[in-house]
Amino acid sequence: MSGRKKSFGRSSARGFSIIELCIALTISLVMMGVAVPIVRQTTALFRLNGAVSSVTGAIRTTRYQALMKGYPYRLAITPSTRQYQLLNDPERDGTFANTGTAVPITSSAATISAATTLEFRPNGRVVATTGAMNLNLTYNGTTKTIAVSNYGNVTVTP
Numbered sequence: 001m002s003g004r005k006k007s008f009g010r011s012s013a014r015g016f017s018i019i020e021l022c023i024a025l026t027i028s029l030v031m032m033g034v035a036v037p038i039v040r041q042t043t044a045l046f047r048l049n050g051a052v053s054s055v056t057g058a059i060r061t062t063r064y065q066a067l068m069k070g071y072p073y074r075l076a077i078t079p080s081t082r083q084y085q086l087l088n089d090p091e092r093d094g095t096f097a098n099t100g101t102a103v104p105i106t107s108s109a110a111t112i113s114a115a116t117t118l119e120f121r122p123n124g125r126v127v128a129t130t131g132a133m134n135l136n137l138t139y140n141g142t143t144k145t146i147a148v149s150n151y152g153n154v155t156v157t158p
Contacts, residue, residue, distance in 0.1 A: 044140035051110035051137050052144050056154050058084050058103070059118065063152040066120035072096070073120045077105075077135065079112035110139040118148060126152045 016024075058075055065088070066073040074087040074096050082105045087096035105112070116131030126133070126148055135146045145157045 044142065047106065048110055048137060048139040048142055048144060051106045051139065052146060052156055054105045055084070055112075055135065055137065055146055056156065058086075059146070059148060059152070059154050062086060062118070063120045063124070063126065066122050067124060070122045072122065073099075074117055074129065075120070076117045076130070077112060077115065078102070079115055082106075082110070082112065110137050112137055120152065124151050126150055 055077065058077075062073050062075040065086075069088070069090070071092055072089045074089075076085045076087060078084070081102065083102040084105060085102045086099040088099050089096045113136035114131045116135050117129045118133075119127050119129050121127075127150070128148075133148045133150075135148075137144050137146065142158075147155045147157070149155075
């Protein structure tokens, strides 16, 4: 036989031993154990930020509508249904009517601190007719505060 070695006894099998598979499985489980809480926390933060963006967007849009159209608008935020409703008073007689239907804040379960109605006047002034100018949104133990100034500036604090 030219250059070829014969092997006797143990065959050289290819693959992984049971010990190698157990070590790989253990490493995978440890990595998943670390990753799952991080993913849950990140998901909760994204849901809270989505709810905050929804509310701040509604506040800014309502203010712009009042300025653009030249008559008062109201934004009514209802915690029990997690929705907001836009109302307007084109006749300027103090009678506000719904504009469209109620809009869900987000699909998440973020809780809103209190029922709040903000009235936006055409001169840019904002007043709270129900509740306060500050609104807290909470999800999974994390709270963010939305503060609206008398002239419609919106700030969010953690």
